[in-house]
Amino acid sequence: MAPQTGNSWNWRKLSAAASNLQAAIEQRIPEWLRPTCALTRYLVMRALAAIPVLIGVTFICFAILAAAPGDPVRIVMGQHYDEEIAAELRAEWGLDQPFIVQYGRFLGRTATGDLGYSYVKRTEVAPYLATKFINTLLLTLVAMVIAVAGGMAAGIISAVRPGRPVDYVVMLLAVGGISIPVFWLGMMLQLAFASHWQWFPVSDMSFAGDPQRLWAEVEGNYLAYWWHSSWRHFVLPGFTLATVPMAIIARLTRSSMLEVMNLDYIRTALAKGLSLQRVVLVHALRNALIPIVTVIGNNFALLLTGAVLTETVFSWPGLGRAMVDGINQYDYPVVLGGVMIMAGVFVLVNLIVDLTYGLIDPRVRYA
Amino acid sequence: MPGTLRQLLRSRTATAGMLIVALAVIVALTCQWLAPFDPVAQFRANTKAPPGTQIILRGGPDEPSPNAPPEAMYQVVKRFYLGTDANGRDVLSRVLYGARISLVVGLVATILNVLIGMLVGTLSGYFGGWLDVVLMRLTDTFFAFPGMLLAIIILATLNQPAVREVLVSVSGKIDPGIWGLFVALGLTGWTGIARVIRGQVLALKEQEYIEAARAIGCSHARIILVHLIPNCLAPLIVLGTMQVAYNILSEAGLSFLGLGIQPPAASWGGMLAEGRPYLTTTPWWGVFPGLALALTVLGFNLFGDGLRDVLDPRLRLRT
Numbered sequence: 001m002a003p004q005t006g007n008s009w010n011w012r013k014l015s016a017a018a019s020n021l022q023a024a025i026e027q028r029i030p031e032w033l034r035p036t037c038a039l040t041r042y043l044v045m046r047a048l049a050a051i052p053v054l055i056g057v058t059f060i061c062f063a064i065l066a067a068a069p070g071d072p073v074r075i076v077m078g079q080h081y082d083e084e085i086a087a088e089l090r091a092e093w094g095l096d097q098p099f100i101v102q103y104g105r106f107l108g109r110t111a112t113g114d115l116g117y118s119y120v121k122r123t124e125v126a127p128y129l130a131t132k133f134i135n136t137l138l139l140t141l142v143a144m145v146i147a148v149a150g151g152m153a154a155g156i157i158s159a160v161r162p163g164r165p166v167d168y169v170v171m172l173l174a175v176g177g178i179s180i181p182v183f184w185l186g187m188m189l190q191l192a193f194a195s196h197w198q199w200f201p202v203s204d205m206s207f208a209g210d211p212q213r214l215w216a217e218v219e220g221n222y223l224a225y226w227w228h229s230s231w232r233h234f235v236l237p238g239f240t241l242a243t244v245p246m247a248i249i250a251r252l253t254r255s256s257m258l259e260v261m262n263l264d265y266i267r268t269a270l271a272k273g274l275s276l277q278r279v280v281l282v283h284a285l286r287n288a289l290i291p292i293v294t295v296i297g298n299n300f301a302l303l304l305t306g307a308v309l310t311e312t313v314f315s316w317p318g319l320g321r322a323m324v325d326g327i328n329q330y331d332y333p334v335v336l337g338g339v340m341i342m343a344g345v346f347v348l349v350n351l352i353v354d355l356t357y358g359l360i361d362p363r364v365r366y367a
Numbered sequence: 368m369p370g371t372l373r374q375l376l377r378s379r380t381a382t383a384g385m386l387i388v389a390l391a392v393i394v395a396l397t398c399q400w401l402a403p404f405d406p407v408a409q410f411r412a413n414t415k416a417p418p419g420t421q422i423i424l425r426g427g428p429d430e431p432s433p434n435a436p437p438e439a440m441y442q443v444v445k446r447f448y449l450g451t452d453a454n455g456r457d458v459l460s461r462v463l464y465g466a467r468i469s470l471v472v473g474l475v476a477t478i479l480n481v482l483i484g485m486l487v488g489t490l491s492g493y494f495g496g497w498l499d500v501v502l503m504r505l506t507d508t509f510f511a512f513p514g515m516l517l518a519i520i521i522l523a524t525l526n527q528p529a530v531r532e533v534l535v536s537v538s539g540k541i542d543p544g545i546w547g548l549f550v551a552l553g554l555t556g557w558t559g560i561a562r563v564i565r566g567q568v569l570a571l572k573e574q575e576y577i578e579a580a581r582a583i584g585c586s587h588a589r590i591i592l593v594h595l596i597p598n599c600l601a602p603l604i605v606l607g608t609m610q611v612a613y614n615i616l617s618e619a620g621l622s623f624l625g626l627g628i629q630p631p632a633a634s635w636g637g638m639l640a641e642g643r644p645y646l647t648t649t650p651w652w653g654v655f656p657g658l659a660l661a662l663t664v665l666g667f668n669l670f671g672d673g674l675r676d677v678l679d680p681r682l683r684l685r686t
């Protein structure tokens with residue numbers, strides 16, 4: 001141990017004092033409440049740990065945008081550029097302030113849930129991005145259901161018959177799935193199922209025909225209306241968005257299952273006469289699930305944030321599309337707000353993933 | 368490593384991957400001789416020609432051109448094997464030249480990824496302490512940031528007219544968008560590599576030969592460069608190969624959004640973006656570049672899978 005210097009408030013002493021205090025508090029908590037308290041403390045710690053990540057992400061983004069040579073005021077005003085009004089706008093948007101002041105103001109506003117006012121859309125950013133985010137969330141949920149169902153089924157089938165033709169074909173399809181460019185796949189699906197066979201609409205999120213006629217046809221049944229107007233729009237983009245995570249989940253399920261299937265307890269379970277189905281689906285899958293859940297979570301977050309290409313191909317009014325438009329139009333509040341939402345989603349999904357570990361494997365403890 | 372190739376050849380998929388990668392590399396190196404036409408030449412009389420259309424070029428033997436007078440001495444009959452686009456440019460030549468852009472961007476961006484990831488991973492794993500905390504927070508931050516989006520923001524900044532002018536002056540005949548792609552993709556794809564390398568270094572640095580190296584007075588730099596990094600090569604090669612596939616896909620995606628390589632320069636993503644509105648009338652314009660792209664990426668992924676199984680099977684759960 002390093003020799004202690006004269007400074008009495010060093011880090012070691014401070015942390016020792018903190019853990020003493022913690023132990024003292026813990027002794028007073030009744031036995032039955034302790035797991036809950038541990039979980040609460042874990043949640044609080046995770047929330048605190050997310051703050052530097054969020055600050056870092058927005059700082060990087062803010063710095064890049066500040067370094068960009070374009071002037072949003074000039075872009076927004078276009079040909080009607082007028083020096084006086086421009087100066088007013090700059091003052092209103094805070095663009096005349098030094099970088100660090102702008103960033104400080106942004107953090108202050110964001111902490112209160114206010115994402116500012118869009119330069120171009122002329123509306124509050126938070127509700128604008130909220131609707132876009134919900135559109136992306138709906139599409140992502142559909143895609144994730146397809147991906148998890150298809151991917152896990154394929155992976156399990158493949159792992160039960162390793163080295164057989166089924167395994168070979170499934171794994172080849174999975175490599176194809178991670179290799180195919182999603183935007184190209186989307187275009188090909190449009191070409192086949194939307195323009196050649198016309199089973200599904202080419203693009204957009206909602207009913208493009210005559211909504212009033214449809215409303216009359218379904219006799220005012222809201223659910224039926226939604227079903228007829230909307231579900232077809234989810235099929236092609238949902239499947240397109242699902243390909244990559246489906247392939248990743250299939251590959252991971254296979255390797256994770258293969259590892260578990262070689263363990264002794266599986267042999268025991270088979271030896272005592274349980275059916276293969278039961279052993280695979282109940283005994284093996286549960287233990288193979290942790291890496292799979294991690295990857296499902298990661299991909300869910302990736303889809304929520306990285307669906308720009310699919311949204312572009314299918315003209316989906318989602319968050320990624322809104323942000324790319326925001327970047328092209330120098331609409332900084334929209335970009336920063338979107339970045340904030342995405343980073344927040346990422347942190348939240350990771351937390352949920354870590355919490356599900358405890359559900360899958362009771363040995364996992366949150367400390 | 369000499370056994371690696373033999374082991375790779377034992378797997379049919381890895382062999383196929385290697386062949387595809389080799390083919391892509393050969394095409395990228397030799398596309399100026401392979402391509403039947405100049406990829407940016409516009410044959411105005413033959414716009415949207417279907418695959419296999421013949422064209423008669425008249426004129427001198429050095430420069431046959433569609434605009435020469437009919438009484439010119441030489442005649443050359445050529446075919447647009449994959450058709451032409453709305454500007455009368457040969458799709459086959461553009462697909463072949465697209466391989467060059469894709470591979471160059473994929474390789475350079477991956478080299479940057481590997482360098483950054485290796486630096487962050489080894490420093491963080493080897494020195495530990497506060498440096499580890501800071502670097503891993505940085506990695507988390509970049510990881511929490513959707514890579515595609517950061518790339519878009521960086522590219523949007525670099526695509527501004529003022530910056531573009533400077534880039535044009537340094538890039539000569541190359542499309543200036545390529546520099547933005549290097550930076551954007553190089554800065555975004557390194558987090559996975561950094562984490563794996565950190566884990567590897569953490570495990571390695573406790574081993575006795577590192578202790579021995581330290582005991583005989585090796586400097587930190589020597590231990591890292593001579594003893595640690597060579598032992599991280601297996602996961603680096605595997606992750607690097609897969610990263611090439613990812614970077615090629617990202618390049619195509621960004622060019623598809625109009626942020627990377629700009630037309631008329633030939634890139635697969637750009638061609639897909641141009642061909643999208645004409646998909647139903649001239650499908651060849653949008654189908655063939657996508658096929659080339661999918662095939663190339665598939666090759667790198669198969670190759671990477673094969674390398675992983677041979678070099679570092681433990682990575683299976685991480686990739």
